[in-house]
Amino acid sequence: MDESSAGRTRRRPDVTDVELVGGTEKVRLHLVEHDPAWAQAYARHETRVRTALGGVARSVEHIGSTSVPGLAAKPIVDVLVTVPDITAEEDYLDALVAAGYQLRVREPGHRLVRTPERDVFIHVLEPDDPAADDYLLLRDHLRRDADDRALYESTKRELVSRDWPSMNHYADAKTEVIEAIKARARAVRDGSA
Template sequence: MAKTDRAGYREDEIKASFVGEVPVLDSTVTLHEHDPAWPGLYEREAERIRGLLGDRVVLLEQVGSTSVPGLCAKPVIDVLLVVPDSGDEQSYLPALERAGYRLVIREPQWHEHRCFKGPDTNINPHVLSPGCDEIDRYLTLRNHLRRNESDRALYANTKRELASRTWKHIQNYADAKSPVIDDILAHARSSA
């Protein structure tokens, strides 16, 4: 069964979305204080991706907690990569793979989402298509957290509390953050 909503992933959905072996965490999550080097790591990867894909890059943005100064994060650079059709893997996958990017998640039933691991940087390029509502979700959350100190603190405290728990998969930790993310997004949209 494919992921179709914001509810947490079941074990079978996690297994179905992974390309290859599903990584098992069975541990707590390690968070780091914001590292001023993170934007530079993103810029290096963005330049590489633009060089590989050229005009197939519709939008390329650093998202996730590493894109928010002052916010603790897993030291993984999340990248939003929008291409004309994320379901058309042949239009971008070969070029990324030749450069060492590895496809790790394929979710055709959830916005045709794809996720890669970087060749030499801990990076997660998330590939989506134009018009996908997840694009707005990523950017609204990032932009709001950059300018709203109280919601940034709420999110950081939630992340720290959840990170102290043991999770079978990192996806379980991500799913547990969804309610506070939804609340923050509602606040962002009502104050816009």
């Protein structure tokens, strides 16, 4: 059995490569003003996920730009679900597929399922994965900090105007700004700002 970084026993080794189910997809990206209906959509999917997974879902959280009031976003609701063992796909993946989601990404430490309409993306991670903390750190900071929220929105507006081969390329282009915002958020959280 494989050991995770937290010393927990995993059922099997995790995948080592990135698998994009269905291959690379070219998408036309656009931003829209914040829509309060996104919170309602999240609530419906939270219920759907919790019903499908029961106690396997350690947490279910609304993340990403649609979770930040006042922030323009791509009209895609992002959801974070944490499960005890990412390698034990039989504990969560079949149930999410049966609930109507489609597997899109399988990569080390992360699985992504989405709706067929591609308007809800569900990111599955383990509770102690630093990426899970980062999603919540960024969300909470953007909810509180108007300057960083404005910076993030202006960055997204500039980037979305470009032609990208895939959504992953667009996401990668935001990395530098996101990392700077997260560094400020950590400083605030840790009391060093």
